[in-house]
Amino acid sequence: MKTIVHVVGARPNYMKIAPLMDALTKVPGIRQILVNTGQHYDEAMSKGFLRELSLPRPDRDLEVGSGSHAVQTAKVMMGFEEVCLAEKPDLVVVVGDVNSTMAATLVAAKLLIPVAHVEAGLRSGDRAMPEEINRLVTDRLADLLLTPSSDGDEHLKAEGVPPEKIVLVGNIMIDTLMRHLPIATLDRLRPRLDVKERSYAVLTLHRPSNVDHAETFKGILEAVHEIARDMPIVFPVHPRTRERVREFGLERYFEGVTLTEPLGYVDFLSLSSHARLVLSDSGGLQEESTALGIPCLTLRENTERPATVTHGTNRVVGTKPANIMAGYRAAMAMTQADLDRRPPLWDGHTAERIAVVLQKYLFG
Ligand code: UD1
Numbered sequence: 001m002k003t004i005v006h007v008v009g010a011r012p013n014y015m016k017i018a019p020l021m022d023a024l025t026k027v028p029g030i031r032q033i034l035v036n037t038g039q040h041y042d043e044a045m046s047k048g049f050l051r052e053l054s055l056p057r058p059d060r061d062l063e064v065g066s067g068s069h070a071v072q073t074a075k076v077m078m079g080f081e082e083v084c085l086a087e088k089p090d091l092v093v094v095v096g097d098v099n100s101t102m103a104a105t106l107v108a109a110k111l112l113i114p115v116a117h118v119e120a121g122l123r124s125g126d127r128a129m130p131e132e133i134n135r136l137v138t139d140r141l142a143d144l145l146l147t148p149s150s151d152g153d154e155h156l157k158a159e160g161v162p163p164e165k166i167v168l169v170g171n172i173m174i175d176t177l178m179r180h181l182p183i184a185t186l187d188r189l190r191p192r193l194d195v196k197e198r199s200y201a202v203l204t205l206h207r208p209s210n211v212d213h214a215e216t217f218k219g220i221l222e223a224v225h226e227i228a229r230d231m232p233i234v235f236p237v238h239p240r241t242r243e244r245v246r247e248f249g250l251e252r253y254f255e256g257v258t259l260t261e262p263l264g265y266v267d268f269l270s271l272s273s274h275a276r277l278v279l280s281d282s283g284g285l286q287e288e289s290t291a292l293g294i295p296c297l298t299l300r301e302n303t304e305r306p307a308t309v310t311h312g313t314n315r316v317v318g319t320k321p322a323n324i325m326a327g328y329r330a331a332m333a334m335t336q337a338d339l340d341r342r343p344p345l346w347d348g349h350t351a352e353r354i355a356v357v358l359q360k361y362l363f364g
Pocket residue numbers: 010011012039040041042045046066067097098099100130131206238239240283
């Protein structure tokens with residue numbers, strides 16, 4: 001029997017681990033353990049996701065909560081080291097690029113436990129993003145680098161990773177998206193939200209570089225305010241963002257914008273999959289909108305997910321109002337052929353491919 005320890009901690013992790021744990025139940029001889037670091041802890045940010053995605057109850061909850069990067073990372077490391085010493089895993093699986101991903105990787109690497117990183121090789125080239133540091137450290141230490149798109153393979157090879165450690169498996173988030181699409185209807189949002197098919201935009205914002213700087217945040221909201229004159233906008237608000245809106249006194253920009261609490265996975269998919277447009281600084285949403293064929297304006301200066309631009313519906317427009325508005329006009333003019341493009345292997349079968357790779361790695 002081989003033991004795999006899976007690590008989740010923040011909202012974008014759950015939908016990446018869920019299909020993989022499911023696929024691995026079909027592989028004989030594997031014991032799976034789920035560790036929830038507790039980086040996210042609110043019902044809407046964490047607990048609801050675990051239930052909705054049919055993840056098993058975590059075997060261990062580290063309950064690290066919020067804190068500075070150093071504090072959060074250190075707390076995950078301390079808790080995760082105990083788990084590794086007790087469970088003696090043959091492999092640790094980490095996903096994405098949050099603090100929990102990097103912290104768990106550091107612990108496993110020092111205990112000489114092999115690490116598989118799902119969503120390896122992404123690079124924005126921007127070290128001001130905490131996630132970029134997490135990606136660099138995680139990929140440097142991981143033993144198996146499972147990439148979502150070929151740009152990931154190229155980055156890793158350029159950084160000197162031996163090619164035999166890299167496997168292009170596709171995008172596992174799209175597995176979860178495809179599974180839940182049939183139940184993601186606008187009806188399930190009513191009466192809380194009354195929006196009409198393809199006639200509204202969805203906005204999300206949570207990056208510190210956008211919402212922690214009043215001038216940048218205001219610039220984005222000026223464009224949002226203008227777009228809201230054309231079409232209604234729904235804005236589920238991340239806890240960090242809600243605090244900044246209050247602190248900077250930005251409430252006046254939200255005329256024509258419906259603000260909601262953070263939504264669960266299926267509710268959010270219901271909202272995004274029937275929208276006319278997505279405006280966001282999220283990483284995952286660039287990918288999900290591409291998979292859904294919905295135009296996306298990425299409110300950042302760069303992306304670590306260029307396949308969504310070259311093979312999808314994404315435009316990286318920055319945070320200046322004039323650039324966002326130019327992107328908006330271009331997005332509205334996209335043809336059906338533009339909207340139908342998809343990167344290779346974003347097909348809903350990534351978890352199965354990863355299960356095959358892990359089986360081979362563990363059993364030869
Ligand atoms: C983290 C990830 C980011 C990911 C995002 C998804 C890192 C460095 N960042 O950012 O990559 O895109 O998750 O949401 O790992 N808070 C709550 N309730 C919660 C969790 C957080 O109120 O359940 C508030 C707290 O004020 C906290 C702040 O949000 O200080 C930030 O949380 P944190 O986990 O540090 O980072 P995120 O901004 O959520």
